[in-house]
Amino acid sequence: MKSCLIVDDSRVVRKVASRIVHDLGFECREAEDGQKAYESCAQNMPDTILLDWNMPVMSGIEFLEKLRDMAGGDHPKVVFCTTENDISHIQRAMQAGANEYIMKPFDSDIIQSKFEQIGVL
Numbered sequence: 824m825k826s827c828l829i830v831d832d833s834r835v836v837r838k839v840a841s842r843i844v845h846d847l848g849f850e851c852r853e854a855e856d857g858q859k860a861y862e863s864c865a866q867n868m869p870d871t872i873l874l875d876w877n878m879p880v881m882s883g884i885e886f887l888e889k890l891r892d893m894a895g896g897d898h899p900k901v902v903f904c905t906t907e908n909d910i911s912h913i914q915r916a917m918q919a920g921a922n923e924y925i926m927k928p929f930d931s932d933i934i935q936s937k938f939e940q941i942g943v944l
């Protein structure tokens with residue numbers, strides 16, 4: 824089974840996203856900040872990561888930059904899922920190695936569509 828790491832400081836967002844992603848056939852893990860996500864990836868690299876930008880301890884963009892430098896960190900498909908919707912944030916995310924970008928709020932159709940576009944479904 825494919826795995827997905829949901830990284831968001833909002834417990835509600837993590838639970839909603841986990842349900843959606845689980846229904847798409849993924850085993851889900853959760854992390855509430857970039858540092859916990861980094862530690863989770865060091866233990867077991869997921870296939871896909873759904874990533875928030877603004878979080879305490881380590882932001883999503885900081886996590887992504889560290890992830891891409893890790894051994895095996897080029898493997899996961901990363902989809903930013905955030906309220907940051909200006910072009911400079913989107914460009915920075917893509918330059919750091921994000922595969923796609925979703926604006927909050929999201930629903931199952933949006934996540935499914937993005938996962939299809941990046942080839943994980």
